[in-house]
Amino acid sequence: MTDPAMTPALSLTDATFGWPGARGRGGFRLTCPRFDMQAGESVLLLGESGSGKSTLLSLICGINAVDGGRVEVAGTDLANLRPGQRDRFRAERIGVIFQQFNLLPYASVSDNIELPLRFAPVRRSRTGQGAAQKLCKALGLPEDVLSTAAGRLSVGQQQRVAAARALIGTPALIVADEPTSALDAATQDTFLKLLFAEAQDAGTALLMVSHDARLGDRFDRVVRLEDIVTTQRSAA
Numbered sequence: 032m033t034d035p036a037m038t039p040a041l042s043l044t045d046a047t048f049g050w051p052g053a054r055g056r057g058g059f060r061l062t063c064p065r066f067d068m069q070a071g072e073s074v075l076l077l078g079e080s081g082s083g084k085s086t087l088l089s090l091i092c093g094i095n096a097v098d099g100g101r102v103e104v105a106g107t108d109l110a111n112l113r114p115g116q117r118d119r120f121r122a123e124r125i126g127v128i129f130q131q132f133n134l135l136p137y138a139s140v141s142d143n144i145e146l147p148l149r150f151a152p153v154r155r156s157r158t159g160q161g162a163a164q165k166l167c168k169a170l171g172l173p174e175d176v177l178s179t180a181a182g183r184l185s186v187g188q189q190q191r192v193a194a195a196r197a198l199i200g201t202p203a204l205i206v207a208d209e210p211t212s213a214l215d216a217a218t219q220d221t222f223l224k225l226l227f228a229e230a231q232d233a234g235t236a237l238l239m240v241s242h243d244a245r246l247g248d249r250f251d252r253v254v255r256l257e258d259i260v261t262t263q264r265s266a267a
């Protein structure tokens with residue numbers, strides 16, 4: 032039997048994807064010959080604006096499907112899944128933190144954190160009683176926060192709720208797209224420390240995109256986008 036800890040959290044092989052050009056915008060094609068992340072590993076992915084970071088993350092999360100090659104998350108090739116299956120797989124195995132948090136402002140913090148579990152029965156069954164509360168505590172949120180509407184929290188608190196939503200039920204991989212860009216330096220620092228501690232505890236791999244190379248010291252590995260992908264642009 033394969034030891035799950037030995038299965039890479041993420042493995043891309045000759046993965047390709049193209050945006051067609053349209054209405055004044057040129058086409059863009061990206062190819063990733065090889066990129067792997069081990070279980071529990073943390074990687075900072077750096078790249079210029081417009082270089083293709085979000086496009087690559089969308090393939091890793093299965094939001095977009097590759098035109099060719101493989102994207103394996105915890106041993107499952109997303110290219111073999113139909114769109115609905117990819118959505119369910121994402122809910123089960125991947126936590127996502129966006130730049131703008133994407134919380135439901137009128138829903139309570141606990142509903143926001145537990146949202147991925149609604150679409151993920153296996154992840155739900157792995158999640159113990161009181162998990163949302165434990166995560167809130169570990170991420171430094173106030174005791175009584177669970178019943179508060181997410182939209183009433185400060186920006187820094189909302190980002191911690193988004194982190195708790197990504198961490199709940201120990202996904203294999205967390206993908207974070209510029210998660211600290213809306214936070215001031217002190218809040219950013221605390222947020223990253225807490226996120227790292229929780230991800231490490233759970234054995235969850237963490238792939239974070241940023242423009243900010245200064246964050247590199249915290250990660251197991253720093254990767255520049257241009258070192259793992261080739262891109263082609265076509266005229267509008």
Ligand SMILES: Nc1ncnc2c1ncn2[C@@H]1O[C@H](COP(=O)(O)OP(=O)(O)OP(=O)(O)O)[C@@H](O)[C@H]1O
Binds near residue numbers: 078
């Ligand atoms: N929905 C889309 N339709 C067509 N082209 C797109 C789409 N999204 C991105 N692109 C193109 O793909 C290329 C890479 O964009 P992408 O957003 O992946 O870069 P990025 O590195 O994440 O940029 P940023 O750091 O500014 O967010 C750009 O040329 C962009 O115009």
